[in-house]
Amino acid sequence: MEKTDSESELLEKFIWKSLSELGISPSFLVVEGMEVRIGIDWKKEIRLPVRTLCDGISELSIEPDQKILIRDWSPEVQISYVVWKGRRT
Numbered sequence: 001m002e003k004t005d006s007e008s009e010l011l012e013k014f015i016w017k018s019l020s021e022l023g024i025s026p027s028f029l030v031v032e033g034m035e036v037r038i039g040i041d042w043k044k045e046i047r048l049p050v051r052t053l054c055d056g057i058s059e060l061s062i063e064p065d066q067k068i069l070i071r072d073w074s075p076e077v078q079i080s081y082v083v084w085k086g087r088r089t
Contacts, residue, residue: 008032011050018057023071024078040075048083056086 027039
């Protein structure tokens with residue numbers, strides 16, 4: 001099911017806020033249907049399923065030790081870890 005503009009905007013805000021709480025600061029973030037594009041250092045771009053990213057965010061939000069751990073990693077590794085956690089759910 002395709003998302004409407006307002007749903008996409010709400011989802012972008014949720015993801016942006018959630019990533020910020022994890023200490024992740026992407027250059028940009030755009031929800032396009034069921035995918036999200038995340039910019040890293042304005043040089044790289046990662047495309048991934050919204051569901052997987054949100055599942056990873058949920059997992060990390062209940063594991064406070066992991067939040068602290070990933071703050072020291074590069075943005076690309078941080079995003080990869082969140083996605084990995086999402087795929088494991």
